[in-house]
Amino acid sequence: MSSGERELMLTGIGGQGVQLAAQVIAQGATVDGKEVLVFGSYGGMMRGGNTDSTVVISDQPIEAPPVLSTTWSAILMHHQYWTPLRERIRDTGLVLVNTSVFEDELDADRYQVVEVPATDVATDLGNPLLAAMVMSGVYGRKSGLVSLDGLAEGMRRSVPPYRSQLIEANEGALAAGWEMAA
Amino acid sequence: MSDRALLEGSEAIARAAVAAGCRFFTGYPMTPFTKLLEYMAALLPEVDGVCMNAESELEAVGMAWGAATTGHLAATGSTGQGLSLMQESLSEITNARLPLVVFNMARGQGDYFQATRGGGHGDYRHIVLAPMDVPEAVELTRLAFELASQWRTPVMVLGDYYLAHTYQAVSVPSIEGAAPEVPDWALNGSSGGSGSAKIISPLGGGVEGEEGFDLGAHYAACAAHIQEMSAGVDPLVDIGFCDDAELVVAAYGSVGKFVRYACLRLRDAGHRVGYVRPITLWPFPSKAVHDAVAGAANVAVYEQNMGQMVEDVRLATLGAVPVEFIGGPSWDHSGFGIGPDINVPDISERILEAMT
Structure with missing residues (x-):
């Protein structure tokens, strides 16, 4: 919450690409020359289970510890485990919500809500698993924290070798998200 | 040359250790230490170093002790639990005047006394460094190897789960630099009639009439050395x-x-x-x-x-x-x-x- 430090909390269910999105945004910001911190969930990440992550981005050395109680921004991929995050979003913050699957009320008068039908867009692109990359593209542009080039390079650094066949599709999804945020 | 990258704390520490000249690492997996062992296992072969998965923490510290006597920069580590097993050896390694870096990725902060007082026998102390985050851990890892070599002592880097598993953007020196030269006190395999026979022992050593034979004199020298370290190491x-x-x-x-x-x-x-x-x-x-x-x-x-x-x-x-x-x-x-x-x-x- 110090001047210049921007926090992002991501929540979703295991398999939605929440950890990958956190890595892509964080790697992208690193490529762009920012100071970055990421701390993921630790309780046995599994498909279908709870997954969340915290990213902090700054132009200065990071003051924030790995676990934060409030956040400037949030990416909500799914509603199932989002309750603990609800009160952590600060007033006037930036909230990206995956409207394709998210089913809960948001406090739209308290913070800026950006509705992104990420899973639908990803399905149109040929693979619903690209939803997290669509969301990352939207986040980069809306937050002003990461460039599209940074995101693309961050994605290439984050994708494991056995998934390298997805790099091109991921790039397309990042670009699609970036365009949607215009 | 250093590359700026987003690295998990364990990887950043491993890279900093290899960059500092560490060429031998061993340990037994235990969360949150395991990742450091895995990264060392991946990195050390790239520089012709050796990383071994030991059968236990006792074996790990014993192997690291042996490696240290050869004058190559060695390191081991564990959690506080594994460090309990290593205490006897840390006491002996301190009295043998050997450089060794020990990464203690502790579970919580219950092991402060263990780290700073030591659970081994005798009147020994070794240096303990406690980074708050990944960039500081990179710097303190470099310092740990430097102090270990300078003072010929174990140096502990005390971290935890947060340090081991948080990713931060850091500048880490290239691991491609040469390892430091082997110091002249190191065991090099020559003995017998070569005139180069050496002994490095927590009990001193040497032969009757030579320096180090008298156990009391050895303990007095160890105590004097610890006093000198206590006064000579810059507190941070x-x-x-x-x-x-x-x-x-x-x-x-x-x-x-x-x-x-x-x-x-x-x-x-x-x-x-x-x-x-x-x-x-x-x-x-x-x-x-x-x-x-x-x-x-x-x-x-x-x-x-x-x-x-x-x-x-x-x-x-x-x-x-x-x-x-x-x-x-x-x-x-x-x-x-x-x-x-x-x-x-x-x-x-x-x-x-x-x-x-």
């Missing part, structure tokens, strides 16, 4: 806003970063609070702590344990300022050292309570 400490602070909060390591952040935000809100974060836990920065709290009405110590470093803070302040313990043990279901109480609002609340 991070101090903020103590000049006009009513309350100074002391904390170390990752938890120290939470406390530091809480203090910074309380300052923003106008509270006259300062912080002091010891980075060298041995030698403890007693004078700096003493001076930092001199103008304060109270000192509060926050640790994720029942109160251990608080004793060093009390020794440093010698009753000049009341010292209150405001921490406490905190565990989640995993037992890995993640504490539900280790969060900025709860810590801030305890700090504010200590101010009233």
